[in-house]
Amino acid sequence: MKVLVIGAGGREHALAWKLTGSPQVQMVYVAPGNAGIALDKNLQVLPLTEVVALREWAQANDIGLTVVGPEAPLAAGVVDEFRAHGLRIFGPTQAAAQLESSKAFSKAFMQRHHIPTAAYQVFEDPAAAHAYVDAQGAPIVVKADGLAAGKGVVVATTLQEAHAAIDHMLAPDQTGIQHAGGKARVVIEEFLDGEEASFMVVARGLQATALATSQDHKRLLDADLGPNTGGMGAYSPAPLVTPEIHARVMREVIQPTLKGMMADGIPYSGFLYAGLMISPSGEIKVLEFNCRMGDPETQPILMRLKSDLLPLLLAATDDTGADLTQVDLEWDRRVALGVVMAAHGYPHTVRKGDAIHGLPVVDTDASAMVFHAATQREGQQVLTSGGRVLCVTALGDTVRQAQTVAYALVDQIHFDGAQVRRDIGHRALKR
């Protein structure tokens, strides 16, 4: 079978790498891909990003399955377009992808279906938003209603920060946010205390198979300081998610979500990612839904997946009644840990074009991998081309061992302005 992966980041590099390991897969194409994907002789990149062009290419080239990595093509309706032409594609429809693309939609959905989440209100009017924040006090969380590439959330510890976030997100000339429904809105919500975990499933209708748990590191700097980013590193499994919490997440979050989507007439299929906050007393609340896998969580998760990924995705796109919950997944017992190397300026104004030195030749035993994200080739040189450049991911018997291997590899790679957190996995070490 020929498989197409849509996207250009580290998550897509990992998905494509994993799919090439399937005996049923003849070739994996990645559109548009990146320099690391282009350098891998088992993968082929395509310079396509537009939904109709992708669909036409998939039709003309006999693609048996398409897997969508990022949220933007999902929100643009790539699944609807492929399905309308009889093509097999794994991901939610545009309507279902609103679970991620609109915070206002997902908060209202959670409230309607009694899925635990932080108390909140939605505002279009800056004056009303400012007044609400003054009445509630800090800490408080301000979220843009729309896709903002992981940068639409401000956890404000002071009222001043909250007011500035409202002014920024509701500014009439705001260009960094793709407003849901074309309207500038903010969701203002209660600050939740606790520890976060990323919980992902492969879903179709009412069925779901959980993937391994993981934990992301959203802040730019060590000790979880500095601005929020798309994620500076991740590891799997997350020891915070005990078997008991795992069972409760399935029961209290995943199943009601799939039932709710079905009841609302927009059945969900695709990866479903619940970003959870687990309080010190064990209360579970949903911070956000993503309608895709996490980046960088995918990189360590897929390094731990021993089973073939293809049969699971085929079962999840099968219309003849295959039972997803019957697909057994085998996980490596080791810890996988991924460290992101980000470009100068990230997550603000990113500098591009820095030459990357010391990239290793791809490791064939796959105990360490350098997944590429924002990289591009210029002649024989690989250059940075965006915010998160690489995700160096390693397996180890313990968190410490995985850290040792990953950081040893990070230290061999160099580009000017590289930003790296040195403490990925720190919470697991404290347990």
Ligand code: AMP
């Ligand atoms: P989101 O995109 O909604 O997951 O928000 C990004 C990050 O902001 C989360 O991963 C949390 O670290 C933080 N965050 C979001 N909402 C809250 C909240 N209500 N309380 C505390 N932290 C939050």
Ligand code: GLY
């Ligand atoms: N790493 C968090 C996300 O993918 O949304």
